[in-house]
Amino acid sequence: MSENIFATGRCLCGQVEYTCSAKPLRMIQCHCNDCRKTSGTGHVSFAFFKENEVKITGETSNYESM
Numbered sequence: 001m002s003e004n005i006f007a008t009g010r011c012l013c014g015q016v017e018y019t020c021s022a023k024p025l026r027m028i029q030c031h032c033n034d035c036r037k038t039s040g041t042g043h044v045s046f047a048f049f050k051e052n053e054v055k056i057t058g059e060t061s062n063y064e065s066m
C-alpha cells in the first residue's frame with residue numbers, strides 16, 4: 001500500500017527534507033512586524049500539522065543571512 005503524501009519539500013541546501021502525510025490542521029498568514037522584517041514581504045504563511053503526520057529527514061544546522 002502506498003503512503004498518502006500531501007506535501008513534500010526541502011531546505012535551500014537540500015540537506016533537510018520533509019513529507020506531510022495529511023492536510024494541515026490550520027494555515028495562517030501573519031502580518032506582525034517580526035514576520036514582515038524576517039521575510040522582507042508583507043506577511044509569512046504558516047501551516048500546522050500533527051507531529052505524527054510529518055516526517056523530517058536530514059541533519060539540521062543554523063543559517064544566518066544579514
Ligand SMILES: [Zn+2]
Nearest residue numbers: 030031032035
Ligand atoms: Zn508574525
